[in-house]
Amino acid sequence: MKRITIEDIARECNVSKSTVSRVLNNSPHVKSSTRKKVLEVMKKYNYTPNILARGLIAKKIGALGVIVSDITNPFHSLLVRGIGDICRTYGYSLFLCNTDGRVDEEIKHVRSLIQRSVDGIIFASIKLKDEGLEEAKKSGIPILLVGRLPEKEEGFNYVIVDNELGGYMAVNYLISLGHRKIAYLSGPWDTWPNIRRFEGYKRALEEAGLSIDKKYIFKGDFTLDTAYSIGTKILMMRDRPTSVFCANDMSAIGLLEACMELGVKVPEEMSIIGFDDIPLSSFRTIQLTTVSQSIYDQGALAGKILLEKLQNEDNTPTQLTLPPKLIIRKTCAPPKEV
Amino acid sequence: MKRITIEDIARECNVSKSTVSRVLNNSPHVKSSTRKKVLEVMKKYNYTPNILARGLIAKKIGALGVIVSDITNPFHSLLVRGIGDICRTYGYSLFLCNTDGRVDEEIKHVRSLIQRSVDGIIFASIKLKDEGLEEAKKSGIPILLVGRLPEKEEGFNYVIVDNELGGYMAVNYLISLGHRKIAYLSGPWDTWPNIRRFEGYKRALEEAGLSIDKKYIFKGDFTLDTAYSIGTKILMMRDRPTSVFCANDMSAIGLLEACMELGVKVPEEMSIIGFDDIPLSSFRTIQLTTVSQSIYDQGALAGKILLEKLQNEDNTPTQLTLPPKLIIRKTCAPPKEV
DNA sequence: ATTTTCAGTGTAACCGATACCAGGTGAAAA
DNA sequence: TTTTCACCTGGTATCGGTTACACTGAAAAT
Structure with missing residues (x-):
């Protein structure tokens, strides 16, 4: 089916295509009777300007x-x-x-x-x-x-x-609950969100006078499966942390799964906090405490x-x-x- | 920054833009030395043709x-x-x-x-x-x-x-496990997937000589929350079904949540099957049996x-x-x- | 009465490509 | 030597719009 062009409209109206173009672009220099007629014909033929032609000139x-x-x-x-x-x-x-x-x-x-x-x-x-x-x-x-x-x-x-602040808030919250052994389950290490969140983690610990313990830093990659397998390791270590700040919600959920699998009660035996607040986190069966990014x-x-x-x-x-x-x-x- | 055009390339090569265009479109009628030169200049200026101009003619x-x-x-x-x-x-x-x-x-x-x-x-x-x-x-x-x-x-x-077949397979599976009271938790009623899946449900029941019991047909809308609230109703009815074919996975998960909330064991006390196989369904804590759409x-x-x-x-x-x-x-x- | 102004419109160039037609070149065929 | 023809290449119209510029005629200003 042939597309209607500005020329078709112009011909039908007995005007030039520049006039039609003016109507199209709401130029003030068009007699209102002319404008009315053009608009009518445009509607009659269900005309819409070709964006490519327009874009060619406007460069957008x-x-x-x-x-x-x-x-x-x-x-x-x-x-x-x-x-x-x-x-x-x-x-x-x-x-x-x-x-x-x-x-x-x-x-x-x-x-x-x-x-x-x-x-x-x-x-x-x-x-x-x-x-x-x-x-x-x-x-x-x-x-x-x-x-x-x-x-x-x-x-x-x-x-x-503010990812740094988010990390700070998360860890500060854990500290305020009484936690002292707070682990960090990271995202891909050289990644902006991970770096910033980790900085927040460190600042919160430092301000609380807690030392940053390398054995509580775990390198993950934001995925559920990695977090699950790291999670099982965390849960089986001897001086196990009482809480984990996970660099994102997916990781937190992976850890949560590991806890369920191993019969570790959340939050009684293990506190978990995530980051992002993806829709999944608010599911009734998950109910993840987290830092929202809106x-x-x-x-x-x-x-x-x-x-x-x-x-x-x-x-x-x-x-x-x-x-x-x-x-x-x-x-x-x-x-x-x- | 001004964009390089076909004309700029042509000028630089001392050829006409038609020749450049031919190179661009792999026309066989270009001397290989010319082609080579044009390609070099194009690379030198990092030239890419303007798709809008092209599209204006090609109409795509x-x-x-x-x-x-x-x-x-x-x-x-x-x-x-x-x-x-x-x-x-x-x-x-x-x-x-x-x-x-x-x-x-x-x-x-x-x-x-x-x-x-x-x-x-x-x-x-x-x-x-x-x-x-x-x-x-x-x-x-x-x-x-x-x-x-x-x-x-x-x-x-x-x-x-084949959504009808999917529904049929799901319900048939439940029947093969020994279920007789099989409920259907629908999606938006006048919707193609719902209609087809429901037809599969009916066919499976009919072929097995089971009657379609209106009290086991529940109208949902594919969402988790609706399924959850309907789920609690299903679980509390007197002659409760032993299994539910949910029109999609989200509904199945909503029902699953209701079961957890009310302490109904899945699958021991209630079998649930979904439809779609969304990624969530394979989560360790969910492990939903379902019909995959790939x-x-x-x-x-x-x-x-x-x-x-x-x-x-x-x-x-x-x-x-x-x-x-x-x-x-x-x-x-x-x-x-x- | 003459000039100025300006609303309203048309003409034609242009955006950056493609495509068709025609022209030029040189080697092979006549 | 002329003709033929394949092979390259350039000129130009075209796609469907926008826009600068020119023009007209009537109202406003002088």
């Missing part, structure tokens, strides 16, 4: 790209949902790119987004050194980072929550900031650090021995 | 749109991941559209995808009567449906699993079929019905009384 297409490692990850799907909803209200479309954490894929996606003249790119899972990010920066397309930061964060727009809101805010910036052609970087929130549910309690 | 942009109700739903995120991965291997981009199950949003998204000249649209959560689908059909853009079908399915491309594969296959169809300009509808798979885990056992 009313679309953002969002780059995540894996949309299947509930953190990312919530974030993308937030971004997507905002895009919709601004009339923008959204390209979804999964990288699987691979730099080459990320670069490919970035190039393809640039080729498509997207108006902006949101990076949700950059690494500390990120070539894809560099590539995008060179292109001059507005960029915004959510959730995590690269090594050199200067000049970038970003929306994050993921959906973070995504929505990120989208909003970038889109506003595009509309106002504002090039000054907006850098937003949101406060985390402690969500107390049922996996933490005072330690038994105290 | 190398992108698909996928319409889901909510990417946060694990079923959809897996499906989209499968579609996205295939798109990537074919060099296509993917527009993500969330409708929240609202028809008006769906129509808006469809229109916007048409405006953007996407090459094809994949619908993942259409309704029985779907105006958005109609709108897309009128536009002539190739369409493919995954996961569920509309009332009139003629002429559409689709990839689904969601990721379904998405990948759907994407592949549509993309192949686009490349071959094949207009005959491909209609694929995949077999479901029974995944036996730990929530089903023979009933106590037998």
